[in-house]
Amino acid sequence: MRLYMKLKQTNTVPVAAARAGFSTASAYRINADPSLPSGRKKPRERRRPDPLVDIFESEIVPLLKAAPGLRAVALFEEIRRRHPDLDPGIRRTLERRIRSWRAIHGPDQEVIFRQLHEPGRMGLSDFTDMGDLAVTVARALLDHRLYHFRLVWSGFEHAHVILGGESYVALAEGLQNALWAVGGAPVEHRSDSLSAAFHNFDADARTDLTLRYDALCKHYGMAPTRNNRGVAHENGSIESSHGHLKAAVLDALLLRGSRDFDDLASYRHFIDEIVSRKNRRNGARIDTERAVLLALPAARTSDYEEVIVTVTSTSSFTLRKVFYTVPSRLIGHRLRVRLYDDRLDLFVGGTRLMTLSRGRSVNHATHAHVVDYRHVIHSLRRKPMALLKLVYRDQLFPRESYRLTFDRLIEALPERTACKQMVELLSLAHERACEAELADLLKDGLAGGRLPDMAALRLRFAPDPGALPEVVVKLTPLTDYDALLVGEAA
Numbered sequence: 001m002r003l004y005m006k007l008k009q010t011n012t013v014p015v016a017a018a019r020a021g022f023s024t025a026s027a028y029r030i031n032a033d034p035s036l037p038s039g040r041k042k043p044r045e046r047r048r049p050d051p052l053v054d055i056f057e058s059e060i061v062p063l064l065k066a067a068p069g070l071r072a073v074a075l076f077e078e079i080r081r082r083h084p085d086l087d088p089g090i091r092r093t094l095e096r097r098i099r100s101w102r103a104i105h106g107p108d109q110e111v112i113f114r115q116l117h118e119p120g121r122m123g124l125s126d127f128t129d130m131g132d133l134a135v136t137v138a139r140a141l142l143d144h145r146l147y148h149f150r151l152v153w154s155g156f157e158h159a160h161v162i163l164g165g166e167s168y169v170a171l172a173e174g175l176q177n178a179l180w181a182v183g184g185a186p187v188e189h190r191s192d193s194l195s196a197a198f199h200n201f202d203a204d205a206r207t208d209l210t211l212r213y214d215a216l217c218k219h220y221g222m223a224p225t226r227n228n229r230g231v232a233h234e235n236g237s238i239e240s241s242h243g244h245l246k247a248a249v250l251d252a253l254l255l256r257g258s259r260d261f262d263d264l265a266s267y268r269h270f271i272d273e274i275v276s277r278k279n280r281r282n283g284a285r286i287d288t289e290r291a292v293l294l295a296l297p298a299a300r301t302s303d304y305e306e307v308i309v310t311v312t313s314t315s316s317f318t319l320r321k322v323f324y325t326v327p328s329r330l331i332g333h334r335l336r337v338r339l340y341d342d343r344l345d346l347f348v349g350g351t352r353l354m355t356l357s358r359g360r361s362v363n364h365a366t367h368a369h370v371v372d373y374r375h376v377i378h379s380l381r382r383k384p385m386a387l388l389k390l391v392y393r394d395q396l397f398p399r400e401s402y403r404l405t406f407d408r409l410i411e412a413l414p415e416r417t418a419c420k421q422m423v424e425l426l427s428l429a430h431e432r433a434c435e436a437e438l439a440d441l442l443k444d445g446l447a448g449g450r451l452p453d454m455a456a457l458r459l460r461f462a463p464d465p466g467a468l469p470e471v472v473v474k475l476t477p478l479t480d481y482d483a484l485l486v487g488e489a490a
Contacts, residue, residue: 121187123149128246167341172212175216219301221294307319320361342357398435
């Protein structure tokens with residue numbers, strides 16, 4: 001058509017049409033209306049009656065104005081309830097009509113502002129729940145989270161397995177591990193509002209933890225900032241990477257072929273390997289950002305809470321709804337407890353005594369128990385019947401085989417005899433250092449329907465430390481050495 005319009009300026013219509021490649025009739029039609037065929041199409045009109053013509057403005061629009069957040073599917077169900085004769089196929093029509101109405105009359109939506117990031121400027125911290133991956137340790141489901149740290153500019157990541165909920169202790173430990181792993185600190189550290197970490201504390205405790213968090217950031221020269229509560233996209237640079245990290249962990253678990261780990265250390269090493277592989281892909285950017293990070297201080301600051309407890313006559317103390325046993329020599333003493341995410345360090349004055357695994361109550365209505373039978377076995381030998389109604393009896397047994405053996409003994413023997421024999425088994429496991437091997441023998445005995453033979457077990461795990469012979473060492477008189485001196489002088 002363009003060629004024809006050019007040719008007809010110097011040629012007749014038939015000649016121009018022939019040279020343009022179409023008929024003379026088409027040429028005269030173009031002369032009458034030079035617009036393109038696409039421009040001559042009539043607008044498409046509705047081909048069937050509008051099913052919403054009688055109800056959209058009168059019923060649906062008032063609902064949209066009264067409840068702007070109402071979902072289209074909820075409106076569809078409500079309109080179908082009011083007008084049962086409506087065809088179910090109008091749902092998509094209704095959704096498109098609502099979307100168009102909201103585009104014109106709807107409320108303003110929140111705008112996301114993309115940020116320009118500088119190297120060494122921003123580090124982010126957050127927690128993500130890992131319960132949906134169904135990871136087990138020694139065949140027991142591991143209820144845990146990951147503390148996740150990320151440098152925004154380079155993408156450096158660090159993840160730390162957290163056994164409890166979100167807490168200041170978990171944040172302090174994970175953050176310091178991340179900073180020392182990358183070898184520097186960013187100018188600014190952003191976390192969420194910490195509302196989950198402070199949920200179970202009163203106002204004074206929340207103020208104290210807030211001051212401790214500010215002091216932690218100050219120790220590393222970082223400016224502490226927080227998101228507004230409930231606004232996850234303000235931490236978007238790490239919220240989005242949660243999904244990528246969890247997907248990488250899931251892929252690694254599938255490739256591994258098993259979600260069960262021998263112990264917690266193995267699982268933590270597994271997570272570290274995954275994060276290290278992700279960091280290697282950003283190695284060049286991480287090295288660039290590391291050069292502009294703030295220098296680390298000479299030492300870490302505290303990443304624990306310190307509590308004073310008193311050991312009661314039950315050779316135990318209770319802390320955060322958890323009952324812990326300790327050696328009976330500590331009864332009556334006040335202990336200084338450093339509370340970490342996964343352990344407790346016990347001190348008398350400045351002397352470190354021991355480390356206990358940290359327990360957690362399933363809910364705040366009941367107590368949990370962290371019991372070591374070695375702490376109380378010497379007293380239990382003098383009072384074996386105390387085992388029968390002991391509050392923490394099931395937690396006293398170090399392995400499942402011991403608990404099942406006691407159940408079998410109670411069924412087959414009088415209560416006093418069963419308690420006495422069970423206490424002897426625990427004492428044997430402690431004194432002869434054979435807990436695991438004895439558990440295997442008890443398991444075999446349960447499978448064969450046999451009760452433990454104490455005489456045979458004592459013989460198998462001999463010698464008895466109490467029956468070891470006394471060794472007398474006779475020292476040579478010092479005067480005997482004079483003969484050696486005389487011989488050397490000669």
